[in-house]
Amino acid sequence: MKKVQSANDKVQTANPSPTDPVAESIRRRVARWEAKNTPERTAAILAAKGEQMRERYRVQAEMQGRVEHRVSEVTDAAGISVMTRIWYKDFGREVCRIWRTIPSSCQELEYDVIRYKWTARGLDPILLVKVKVAVIELLETSGFPRKGGALLT
Numbered sequence: 291m292k293k294v295q296s297a298n299d300k301v302q303t304a305n306p307s308p309t310d311p312v313a314e315s316i317r318r319r320v321a322r323w324e325a326k327n328t329p330e331r332t333a334a335i336l337a338a339k340g341e342q343m344r345e346r347y348r349v350q351a352e353m354q355g356r357v358e359h360r361v362s363e364v365t366d367a368a369g370i371s372v373m374t375r376i377w378y379k380d381f382g383r384e385v386c387r388i389w390r391t392i393p394s395s396c397q398e399l400e401y402d403v404i405r406y407k408w409t410a411r412g413l414d415p416i417l418l419v420k421v422k423v424a425v426i427e428l429l430e431t432s433g434f435p436r437k438g439g440a441l442l443t
Contacts, residue, residue: 356432357379357382357385358382360425361375361381361382361424361425362379364421364424365378365417368417368420370417377408378418378421380408381404384404386425386429388400388404389426389429390435391436405418405422
C-alpha cells in the first residue's frame with residue numbers, strides 16, 4: 291500500500307539546492323532575459339525602428355479613419371441612429387482586419403462568421419452586407435497595404 295503525504299508533511303525550501311535542474315533552468319532563463327532586456331538595448335532598438343513604427347501607425351490610423359467614415363456614410367444613408375452606428379463601425383473594423391490579415395481564399399468564410407455574429411447581436415444583415423461591400427471597395431481602391439506588405443509586416 292502506498293503512503294500518501296499531506297501538504298503539511300512536505301516541506302519545501304525557499305532556496306532549492308544548486309543541483310536542482312529546474313531551478314538551474316529558471317536561473318539561466320532569467321539571466322538571459324536580463325542580459326537582453328536592458329534599457330540601453332531597448333532604446334537602441336526603438337531608435338532604429340522608430341521611423342518605421344511611426345509610418346506603420348500613420349497608415350493604420352488613416353485606414354481606420356477612412357473605414358469608419360465610410361461606415362458612417364452607409365449607416366447615415368440607411369437612417370441608422372448615431373447610438374447604433376458604433377456597432378456597425380465595429381463590424382467595419384473587423385472587415386478591415388480580415389481584408390488585411392486573412393488569405394483571400396479564406397476571407398469569405400471569415401466575413402460570414404462575423405456577419406453571423408453581428409446579426410445575432412441584432413444588426414440588420416442586409417446593412418451588414420452593404421457595409422462590408424463599401425469597406426472592401428474602399429480598401430481595394432485606396433491602395434492600403436495588406437499584411438505582409440511593405441508597411442504592415
